[in-house]
Amino acid sequence: MKLIYTFLVLFVLVSCKKAPTQLTKITAKTTVVDSTVASTTTITDFVAPYKKQLTTKMEQVLSYTPINLTREDGKLQSTLGNLMADMCLDIANPLYQEKTNNTIDFAMFNNGGIRAPIPKGAVTMQHAFQLMPFENELVVATLTGDKVAELVSFFIENNRAHPLSKEINLILDGKDYTLMIHGKPLERTKTYNVLTSDYLQNGGDHMDFFKNPVTLTPLDYKVRDAIIDYFKKTDTLKVSLDNRVISKQ
Structure with missing residues (x-):
C-alpha cells in the first residue's frame, strides 16, 4: 500500500510539471516622441526646477569677446583656433609642471574639434559647452624631433587651420617650411612636450604622429x-x- 501511495504521488508531480517555455515571437512598436505627444503634468512639474537650474547655469556669463570668434576667419589659423590652443596651454602648463617639473613646449588640436563659434558679446557657460561638447581630456605627449616634423608635414598636407599655440612660428613656402618653437629652430635630436587631447593622442583625425x-x-x-x-x-x-602660421603663397 505504501509503495502504491508513493507511486501515485510521483505520478501527480510529474504530470503537473510544466513544459519548458520557449520564446516564439517578438513584436515591437515604434512611438515617435514629438510635439504630438501630450505632456504629462506630473513629469513636467518634476523636471521644471531642474530645467530652470540648468538654464540659469548655462546663461552664466564667464567672459566677453569684442569680436566674433570662428574657426573660418583665416586660411591656416583662426581666431577661435588660436584661442583654443592658447587657453588650454595656459591652464594645463601649471598642472604639467606640478606633475613633471617640466613645461609644455606647444599645443596642437584639430580644426574639427571646434564645434561652434562664439559671437561678439558676453561669453556664457553655454558657449563653452557648445565649443567643446565632448568629454575629451588634456594630455601631454613627449615627441621626438622627427615626430614633430611629421606633425608639421601633416599640417601642411591637411591644409586646414588646426589650432597651434603661440609658441609656434611656422613659415610655409610650398612644401618647404621653417619651424621655430619658443624662438628656436626645430632640433631633430630633442624631444618636445606637446599638449593635445586624449582623442587626438590615440590617432583621432588621423593624427598618428601622436x-x-x-x-x-x-x-x-x-x-x-x-x-x-x-x-x-x-x-x-x-x-x-x-x-604663428605664415604662408608665402
Missing part, C-alpha cells in the same frame, strides 16, 4: 573644464590672427 610618444602624461582635466576655467579668469578675450 601615437607611441616617448612619454605620455595625462592631466586628468577635461578640455571643456580648461575652457571654462580660462573664461572665468579672463575678463575680456584678446584674440587675433598673428604670425
